[in-house]
Amino acid sequence: GDSVTQMEGPVTLSEEAFLTINCTYTATGYPSLFWYVQYPGEGLQLLLKATKADDKGSNKGFEATYRKETTSFHLEKGSVQVSDSAVYFCADFSGSARQLTFGSGTQLTVLP
Amino acid sequence: DAGVIQSPRHEVTEMGQEVTLRCKPISGHNSLFWYRQTMMRGLELLIYFNNNVPIDDSGMPEDRFSAKMPNASFSTLKIQPSEPRDSAVYFCATSTGGGGDTQYFGPGTRLTVL
Numbered sequence: 001g002d003s004v005t006q007m008e009g010p011v012t013l014s015e016e017a018f019l020t021i022n023c024t025y026t027a028t029g030y031p032s033l034f035w036y037v038q039y040p041g042e043g044l045q046l047l048l049k050a051t052k053a054d055d056k057g058s059n060k061g062f063e064a065t066y067r068k069e070t071t072s073f074h075l076e077k078g079s080v081q082v083s084d085s086a087v088y089f090c091a092d093f094s095g096s097a098r099q100l101t102f103g104s105g106t107q108l109t110v111l112p
Numbered sequence: 113d114a115g116v117i118q119s120p121r122h123e124v125t126e127m128g129q130e131v132t133l134r135c136k137p138i139s140g141h142n143s144l145f146w147y148r149q150t151m152m153r154g155l156e157l158l159i160y161f162n163n164n165v166p167i168d169d170s171g172m173p174e175d176r177f178s179a180k181m182p183n184a185s186f187s188t189l190k191i192q193p194s195e196p197r198d199s200a201v202y203f204c205a206t207s208t209g210g211g212g213d214t215q216y217f218g219p220g221t222r223l224t225v226l
Binding site for chain 1: 116145154155157160168203205212214215216217218219220
């Protein structure tokens with residue numbers, strides 16, 4: 001079946017550092033791609049998404065570009081803040097799976 | 113909008129007891145998903161309803177687990193009898209369309225089975 005692989009954590013950065021969390025998928029065709037974020041004690045919430053190749057999703061300073069040639073959807077932010085500390089999940093949705101397939105999550109801690 | 117509402121937020125029970133988790137979806141959302149989250153297995157989809165009909169229950173771990181959606185505004189996930197390995201956070205999520213649409217998650221129910 002389909003799978004989503006993301007960078008293992010935990011990741012610890014200083015405030016204002018550059019963030020990259022890698023994500024690759026195995027679904028064939030053109031799945032929709034998502035990044036969800038989970039803050040402590042809360043449910044997941046959508047951070048950004050892209051539905052076709054070369055699309056860039058962006059929100060709250062985070063960006064990710066749908067790269068069909070490398071089957072990737074890496075999450076980036078130029079300058080992280082303490083408030084970005086959370087667990088980040090990459091996910092895809094393909095017609096064959098008919099459900100979201102989540103990666104294992106990456107714990108990010110940003111230190112002041 | 114209040115978002116997805118789950119109850120209880122925390123549940124502690126003893127092995128062998130019945131546990132019922134509840135979810136109220138966002139009004140107008142016609143797809144509902146139950147997930148389980150553990151450190152060992154990550155986030156797992158248990159069952160998915162569309163227009164109150166179960167579409168995919170292949171993730172339900174065993175017959176001890178059952179889920180119902182009697183109407184568009186309420187769903188339950190029941191575990192009977194519960195076991196310590198069922199300890200996890202259970203999330204309900206809803207969306208306006210199918211699985212590819214943005215899913216809105218509730219705050220979760222943290223279940224501890226002693």
